[in-house]
Each structure stands twice: as structure tokens, then as C-alpha cells.
Amino acid sequence: MIFHAKPLHKTLLCILAMSLTACSTPSDVRKDAAFQSYGNAASRPTVRPVRSMSSFSDSLQCMDRLLRDAQVPTTLITSKQIPDYSTRAPVAAKEMVVTALLQMSRLSNAFRYVDYEVDLVRQDTVQNLTNILLNNNQIQLQRPSLYLSGAVSFVDQNVLNNRMDVGTSGSRLETGYSKNRNATVIGLELHLGDFRTRTLIPGMDSANEVVIGNGGQGLDLAGRISEYGWQFNVGKDYAQGSGAAIRTLVELAVIELTGKWARVPYWQCLTMEQTHPNFQRQLRDWYDEGTMGVHQSLVKRSLISKGYMSEASMLETNNVSAFRAALGRFQSDNGMVVTGVVDFNTYERALRDFVSLDMDGNLMRYGWSPTASDPVDMRNSKQVAASSGKSYGKNEGPRSINLQIENVMMGRSQFEVGEQVFVSATVSRASHLACYLSNATGGVIRLIPNPMSNQSQVSANQAIRLPDWMSPNPGYMIETASPGTEGVLCVATDDDVTQRLPEAMRTEAFTPMPGIQGLKDVAKHYTEVLPKGQFTSSTMEWRVAPRRIAEPGKRG
Template sequence: MDILHIGTRALRQPGRRLIASLLATALLMSGCSTPMDARKDASYQSHAHALDRPATRPVRSLSSFSDSLMCMDRLFRDAQIPTTLITSKQIPDFSGRVPVATKDMIITAISQMSRLSNAFRYVDFEVDIARQDTVQNLTTILLNNNQIRLQRPALYVSGAVAFVDQNVINNRFDVGTSASRLETGYSRDKSATIIGMELHLGDFRSRTLIPGLDSANEVIVGSGGQGLDLAGRIGDYGWQFNVGRDYTQGSGAAVRTLVELAMIELAGKWARVPYWQCLTLEQNHPDFQRQLRDWHDEGATAVQQALVMKSLRSGGYLTTETMKLPVNHPTVRAAIAKYQADQGMVVTGVVDFMTYERALRNYVTLGDKGQLLRVGWNTGNTEPAIPSVADGQVTAAPTGPALGAEADPLHLNLQIENLVADKTVFEQGTQIFLSATVSRASHLYCYMQASNGGMVRLLPNATNPSSLVSANQTVRIPDWMVPSPGFVLDAGQPGEEAVMCFATGEDVLPRLPENMQAPGLAVIAGMSGMDSVEAAFSQATEGGMPVAKQRMQWRVTPKRVVPVAAPAPAPASAAAAKR
């Protein structure tokens, strides 16, 4: 401390005295003061629990080909492609510049193409010891003890991120000025990188790649930035100012786009379905989401909410009465949440950009020159748009569906899933598998008519007590994917049997006759024949409630008796020996 005092006396100017005082204070705080008490910061630290959370809601990872994957699922469903087991090799990146989980992206793409059709099931087995986890270790133990059987896949995916050519083109621009008291600088740069991926489909039994089932595509990701620097002096003081803005398109989203495009091509070629129909959607346009974002930002919040609500009205999620409710009303929030669940989105119950984008994508088309056009809506109001002409270019199209049009009818798709050519005749004792799919979230009820006319409600039941199902979700009857399905559907006595399903917009079970409210999988007293059930549903759904129904019928034939061959007569020598 004496040394500091002597040094301070030697300083004559006020500025030096101020610096010496600050130096003394710093020395006291660093060496001479007592340690800080963390308990005094407890109130400050308590904010960490809240501030540690993300500031924005999570969103579903949707790419340009999300709708194309759903389109492929419908193609497989219509073509009745049987379930095929498939697996994949690790998809390496030898450049080391794209550290993404490509194999998991393949699994997701396969799953999205099989939601309705069940066309593919992925065999999850890892042989790389470094990548094995608890489930894989348990699987190995059970396999060694013959307690589990691993099914052999029919197909496998092979390939790699073929190349990553960074900065194929690069443009830089720098300029600056210099003077005695002012310096300025401006810089701008932009570059493009190409990522290439090649995937192939192979026959697992022979470990050979199938000729023609390959996909080789490239995608460009770019980056760019701008910067401004200013520096100068005012008297003895200097100042400096710089600002910049940059963007970098992610490699992860680019690889997902390549993976989904490749799986659409490979699966479509293998199944021999017109997969190209699913690749000509407007949503595949590179600027689709960017254009939707621009239109979203142009309009006020009230306009955006009104557009989404009219789209939900067209889809049947809202009625004319509920359209008059505010967007934060519980009924409207429930309708938005139901729509988000049907679209595979993160359910929030609020109108965010992702909901806006999914709701209005059916009202976007391509113009004659390849530009994206709004169909039946604009940003200035919520009424159907009138085509406007500016500089000779049409900026809105008058054709196509109009927002707020009559709700799309509720559709029900009931199918027999048995892999047989003739699905109208079954031998007695044969297990029968069905599936039902609804076009939008609704309540599903299924009944079976035995050959003697007795009626049983299959769904809902004690195992599946909820009647509410999501749109485009395949309901298996019975659920043959689980170890204990709850019931088994066998062809009974010879005669005519049938299954009929009803999809309704509301829960109508309380409106049905008392005998039809009995527990599921039990014979309904007083009901004989499907016509009586259909009449009860017609009465319960009066008043304009959305309803869809479908019946599947088959004939049960007697079980064939295989004759037992009579024992061959004994040789003559053997017969004589017995006598």
C-alpha cells in the first residue's frame, strides 16, 4: 500500500489521479477484499430456471417433400402393396463435412410412406459394437438364448454422401475509405456449396444391388453476408462502429431433402407405382415456404387467423357457428389442435406460421411462368380474391378452391388386409384382418354381423375404449401389430358375414339405443342384422352431423376336411407269418 501512495503523489494531472484511484480499487478488490458471498446472488440465480427454457415453440421438421411422402403412402395403399421388411446400412460421409444422422432420416422417410399402407417395416438391428445400445444388447442376449426370432428383411438401402464441394463459386467485394479523422469499410460475400448423395436398393437375400433402383441427386446450399465498418476520431477520443448480417443454409435440411427424394424414387421404382405424380406438387417448389412466409408477414394477425379458420372450415374442423367464436375460444383451440395432430405437427392449439403454412398450402398453385400464385385469397382481406393485373402480370388466380367453401365430406376407407386374391370368400376358421382410415379426425365405431345375424361391436372396446381417431391413421381390426390385440376375428359358421364401420364428427354412442351402449365384443341384445345398426346410426346422426359409413361382406365356406390315407395292406408273406 505504501508503494501505491508514493506513486499517487507523483501524479500531478487530474486524469492520472483518476487512473491511479481506479488501479487502487482494482488491487483492493482482487487481493485485499474478502471472498464473494454466493448467497447474496441467490435471487439473481433463481431466474436461470425460467431463462434456461427455449424462447420459441418447437416445430415439426417438415421438408419440401413431406407432402410427397404422404402422396406415396396413398399410392401404396391404392396399389395394395404388401408389407415388405427393409433395413439400411450406415450412410457415411467421407468428406466429414455433413455430420448428420442420415440413416435415421431414411427410417423417418420410410415410416411416413407407410402410415396408411403399411408398405414397409424397418428392421432395426445394429451389428456395429460401437453403435449398440441397451435394446440392441438385450436383443443379442435373447437371440443367443433362442428367445427371440429376427425376421430377415427383403430389401436394404445402401449409399453415401457422395461428395461435398465447398465454395464452388465465391463472390467477394470489399471497399473502404481512409481520412485523417474518418475511416469507412464495406464488404459483401456470397458462396455456394454442392452436396451430392447416392442411394441404392439391394436384395438382402443375395446381397446384390438391384439394377436400375438407384438415385443420384445434388442440392445447393448457399451462404452470404454483408458488413459495414466505421471508425473515426473526435479530438483526443476515437470511436469504432461495425455491423453485419449473414446467412448460412443448413446442411442438415439439405441432406433430409436428398434422402426423402431418393426414398421416393427408390420405393416408387421398386413398387412400380407412378411415383412421379407425387413429385409434381407445388409444395416441392424451392421457394414455396419462403413465399408463404412473405405472404404471412404481409398480413395482419387478424387476417392470418381468419384465413386459417376459413381453411379449417373447408376441412370440416369448424362449423358455421364455431366460426363466429374468437380464435382463443376453447372450442376453436381444440379444432386447431385436432388439425395440427392430423397434419403430423407439434400440437399447440394456436395459429402459428407452421399452421398457417399447412392450412393454406392447398390454395397455392403454379402460374404459367412457374411463379407461385394464391388461389382464392389475398393479404388485404379474408374474402375470395379477385384477380388483379399489374404490369400485365396476373398476381392472383381466380380458379381453384375458395376459402370458406363447403366443408369437404368425411371419408371412411375400410379394407380387408388378408393377402389373398379373392377377399370375398373365406374358409371357416380363417383369421380376417381389416383396417379403417378416416379423412379427418372423427369418432369410429365398427360392428360385425355373424352368419346367424347376431351383432357385436368391435370398436370401441375394453382394450381400445376411445372412439376418437386421427385423420390418415390406420386403425387395424384387430391390431395384429401388438402381442395381445384384445380379440381375434375368425370366420365363423358357414354363411354370410359382414363388418360395417361408421365415422362421425361427434361422439354418438350416448345417443344410440341403450342396448347398443353395452360393452364392446359382446352380443348386442335385440339386434339382428346390419340394417338395424345402420338405422340406429341414421337416427342418432340426424341434424347435419358429418357421417361416413362403409360395409365389407364375405362368405364363409365349410372347413375342408383333408382325407386321411388308409394304411397300405401288409405284404402276403407278413400276413402268412401272423397266421
């Protein structure tokens, strides 16, 4: 076979001529159909979404319980826009304030946010409908008691800036190396004001700063080999975003302001280990150094300690669907995006009660037993792997139900005939919930599910009000009928077991159950149809006394 070499410039001219000829005719889009068919799949993200969480996410939950224990009454609150006049941190700070307030009120109902904003420039459907209904006197907005105001006070960029550049030059080789680091300071100031007088409350202020940084390093190489040249460069950079920094400042400020206003020891929720910046970074190191088998074993142990799985299921290595279902329930109860997969966010959330920090922020103790005899240094990931087969003493059980009397004077245990009783039920895990009311004569009715709320599924750590006194039309009331002992029994299960209960207990809500005498009968029937450990129940009772009759000439 004989090849004839052509001059290089002639070859290039031929290629150019062919290109011009091809460009002179329209392209046939049908020939690209197979290529374009990949567009639907390629346009989707390759990484699963994750819940936006900060170092103070657990502190907000802590504040929720603290406000509940302090019996802080429900307060209406709103917020002004939180602007950034530097335009260097363009984030939705007001929406972060709303999210923080709502997360602090899931259990305590301490704050109800009033959406009082009227934006004349950006009108949406809700605002337009609100204006129409307000003008026709068909809607009445409740006036908030408090409001939050403030702004991103400053963004000082590059307050620290270190740079280093070095290089060499030769006839055949040139090299260069560079490294830089800088720091930026962001400040946020929030204040709490009295909405009625539009005055800021003295002492109800918060001014915090956070430092974010970025840095990078690069290497450049260039040289020549004979008549040919080559070059190579590589870089490694990082940048801490302003969005996460603002969220951290907002949540810290909201905790401070609401804690000061409610006069509760809010600092107890700020000294938690999860607020230390090294906490999540250390867990990330362990996650990267370990293997998926170790991660799943540790998460399984955590799920067992929290009651999402049984010890027997731990031994069933092939029961993947049961593990994914338990993991999905755990992720849902902890406010994560449900994936059923052990990613880092799930690993970090499951091990938050597995480790603790020393005074310097280093993770030292491990294990779910709060009375661990000797602290163990966990800086070596091999010790994490070795611990996965151990058994720990702490067991929180499958779930817990917290029943509370929510009258104006909370914690009451005695009422008079004709008084109204307000109760709340909170389940530690997402469950199917049924609640029953027994009067002084032993008659029993079902409160929930009912026609107004026919879904038995409830979320974790969400207070269920019986009745819903926040609603203008609650649908029913609990009113003491006769002297004696009355009470409420709530039962939580993983599945809806209504059809497995006796026919007498499947009557409609608010209808007396024939043949059922007292709450003990209700609990007995659940025990008969469900194996031990498959349901959780909680009972709360109160005494009812005869109504006092006012003496003549005296007010009752």
C-alpha cells in the first residue's frame, strides 16, 4: 500500500472547503434526535437534595422545648424586611427569620407568625386576594404583639489577605506556585419591637458577627521538548458562602431575642455540642475515612437505640427494605429529605447523641450510654469501626407521647363542672394517633380521628391540640360534665390499626362506644389485637368538682 503525502497547507484548505460546503446547507435536526434524547436525563441534578440545616438547628428544637416547659403563651409576631445595604450578601434573611420562629413553635406554639407584608411593587395572588377581602370586610388580620427589625449591618471583605507567588524560569522549563487566603466579616443586627406603639424594646437587641473565608493554591508548569511546547496547571480552591453564614447569624439572633423576651435560660440551648464548628467537620472526617458497611452498622445501632428497629432486625443482613423503611422514618422525624440512604447528613444526625466534645471542641466520648465509664479518644476511625458491634444501654423505646393540659393556667388537675379543658398531645415519632375521652361515669368517645381531621397520621414533635383552640371553628369542645374523674387516652402506632379493633371501638367520633367502660377498657382492647411493643399509650386524668354557687350579694 502506497501513501502519497500532501503539503500541510493543502490539507488544511481541503478541510476548510468541506466545512464551508457543509455550512452552506441547513442542518438536519432529525440527525441530532438521538443526541438530544439524553437532554431530559442530563438536565436533572446528580446529587440528592438535602435539608438546609445549620449549627443551631438543634438549638431551635431545644428552645421549643424550653418555651414549652416555661409555659410561654402563644404570641403573634411579624417581621420587617432584613435588608443588606452592602449588596454583598443578597440572601432572603426575612424568610430565615420566619423559618427559625416556626421551628421554635412546633411543640410550644409560642409564636404565630402574621404575614403582614404588603409589597406594592411585587403583588402576588395572596396579597391581591387579601386586599379584596379586606376592602369587603370579609377578612380580619390579627394585630401582632411583637415585630423583628434589623439589617445586615456590614460586610467587610478581605480584612485579612495573604498571598504568596513563587516561580522559576529556564531555557526548557518554567514553574510557578501560588497560594492565597482571605477572610471576610459579616455582621447582623436584629431588634425586637412592640407592634402597638412601634417602639423598640430596650435590651431586646442582638449584634453578632461571623467570619467566612476563601483560599486557593495553584501550580503551573511550562516547557519545551525539542520544537514542541507544553504547559500544565492545576488549582485547588474553596469559598465559604454568605448564605450559610447569614442563616447562622439569624438563628442565633432569634434565639437570643426570644429567650430574653420570654425570660428563659436560652443560653442552655447555645452551649450544645452541635453548635461547635468542629463538630460537623470531625464527623465528616470519620465519614470519609470509614466504609459504607461501618456507616450502616453505626446508623442501625442508632436506629435501634431510638426504637426505629429491633435487635432481631439488626441480624437480618438481607432485610434491606426494612432498614430503608426505618431509615426513612428517622429522616422524616428529624426534618431531613427522605431518601432511605445513609448519606453524610443522615450519618451526622444519627450520631449526634453518640459523641461528645471536650472543652477544646475535640470529640472524645462515644457510645449511647450516658454513663460511659471511661472516655475514649475517637480521633482514630478504626475505633469507630470496632464500636459498631457493641451493645449500649440507653434505649429510648419505640416512641413517647406527651400529654399536657393547655388551659390559661397550665398544669391544672382540677376543674369545676361546665369548664372547658384544652389538651395537647405530642408524639416523639411520626405515627398514627388516636385519642379517647372518658367522662366521670365511664363513657368513652373518640376525639381523633374525626370528621374535621380524618387523617390519623401525625408528624413527630408536632403538638396536636384537642380541640384546636387556634382555629376560629374548632368543631368541638371538651367540657366537664359531672363530678368525678375524667381523662384522655392517646394511642400511637406505626400503622393504621382501626380495622383490627373491635366493632364497638370503630364507631364514629364523638359517639359513645357501646360496651366500653373507661379508658382501661380501651387500652385492654389494644393489647388484645396488637403484640407487645407495637403501640404506645399515654393517659392523663383530671378531677371534676361540683360548680360553686355564689352566695347572695356576692359575685361568683
